Amino acid sequence: MMKHLLASVLMAAATFTASATTITVWEGSTKLTGWSDNVSVPASEFTAAAEGCQLVVNLTVDMDLDPSINYTNLGIKTNSDGWPELDGTSFKNPTASPATWDLNATAAAQLKATGLIVQGQNLVINKIQLVTADDVDPNLLFEGELVLSGWNSGATINPSKLEAGDALKYTFSAAGSSGAQVLVKGSDWQNLLGTSKITPSDMATGTVIVGVTAGMLENAGGSIFVQGDGGPTITKVERIPGAFDATGVVCYGERIPGVSVFATLSETTTQLAVVFAKKPNWAQLCNSSWTALHTNDDATTLENADGSATMTFTLTADDVAAINAKKEFIINTDANLLSVYLPGDTSAIGNVGVNEENAPVEYFNLQGIRVDNPENGLFIRRQGNKVSKVIIR
Structure with a gap:
């Protein structure tokens, strides 16, 4: 999917x-x-x-x-x-x-x-x-040859041209050296929340998608640009309008394993869902120092109809504090990352009592969007801190 x-x-x-x-x-x-x-x-x-x-x-x-x-x-x-x-x-x-x-x-x-x-x-x-004398594509935001070396920057975009749910498509003609990297920045020159690090493996595919999240637009200020080193070359940046549903999305866009995601979470966040291109053989949710906070052994994994898999990690207050301290977490795994999202409104979970049987039951589709009256399909069922996959006919 x-x-x-x-x-x-x-x-x-x-x-x-x-x-x-x-x-x-x-x-x-x-x-x-x-x-x-x-x-x-x-x-x-x-x-x-x-x-x-x-x-x-x-x-x-x-x-x-x-x-x-x-x-x-x-x-x-x-x-x-x-x-x-x-x-x-x-x-x-x-x-x-x-x-x-x-x-x-x-x-x-x-x-x-x-x-x-x-x-x-x-x-x-x-x-x-x-x-202009000729017709132009209004979604072509940058075209040229930007070589990123020595942490120079460019391909600046005005955030006012974007909406949450759009995607930015970066085209690379060269991936650069083995240590090359590209970071998406806001006007304060900090790593832009809602984005992830772009590596040579990502750039070698030729195109990299950066989903525009609400968090990105809230933190961008007056500009969105890239900064990097190692010689990768960007030739084009395009806007893809309405590429995905941005509700609850922390980060969107396929990345090769070993992914640094730049984000902060609400202090009441108790779950984080990660969508992979296929079911991982193993996975870790790490802090910015690559110390594992959780592994696939203590996560709930759902295999989706299109071959992708959704893994949901339950977070403690200490996990959230560790992520927010550096505004970064790392997904370490053997499967490509597709997106990270918050599975519904998790703000009330911390108030659920010890007796899980008395907790209210909630249903979500595979994108993490709450469904009030689920029918005829595969859904995520949550009761208290228990999450499972169910088929409702």
């Missing part, structure tokens, strides 16, 4: 296109009183930039911002050392909105490589748009 879903979202990414000739790359309200003020737009917003495109800056003139001068100034620059002007452009003195520039091939390449700086005087910048 989960493997089939991953395959289908990859196919959707390959076939989806849309007509969008005007792309808003920035929107807000920034006053350009003098040369110390500017609007910065990251390179990732200019994936569609090409020769023949037009850059449009929507603005409001406000001569009271700097009453010492009786004119306006507006320039567009590359976001590189010294902020040189975009090739083939020059300053304008706009008296009305918008201000526009036609882009040559060099200017388009500069935008894709460095991003944009807008600088000026006596102006309020409201919106910046890229008008």
